[in-house]
Amino acid sequence: MNCILCKSNLIKGAVNHIVDLDGHIIIIKNVPANVCKQCGEYFIETDVAMKLEKIIEDVMKNKAEIFVVNYSETAA
Ligand SMILES: [Zn+2]
Numbered sequence: 001m002n003c004i005l006c007k008s009n010l011i012k013g014a015v016n017h018i019v020d021l022d023g024h025i026i027i028i029k030n031v032p033a034n035v036c037k038q039c040g041e042y043f044i045e046t047d048v049a050m051k052l053e054k055i056i057e058d059v060m061k062n063k064a065e066i067f068v069v070n071y072s073e074t075a076a
Pocket residue numbers: 003004005006007008036037038039040041
């Protein structure tokens with residue numbers, strides 16, 4: 001798999017994924033992703049993205065404006 005922006009190789013790593021949604025800012029730390037060393041872009045795999053959506057849904061119920069969550073502590 002290559003970066004869609006610069007075509008460099010992607011390596012497995014972890015990123016801090018920031019979601020800005022309806023006035024809520026959700027920071028999800030340690031999200032596994034394929035990271036581009038060249039431009040810093042990252043790509044999250046489908047199963048991980050689905051877990052992120054679940055986390056985001058739960059946070060939205062919380063009504064917190066800013067929420068920081070660690071992916072490795074929430075993912076079963
Ligand atoms: Zn790139």
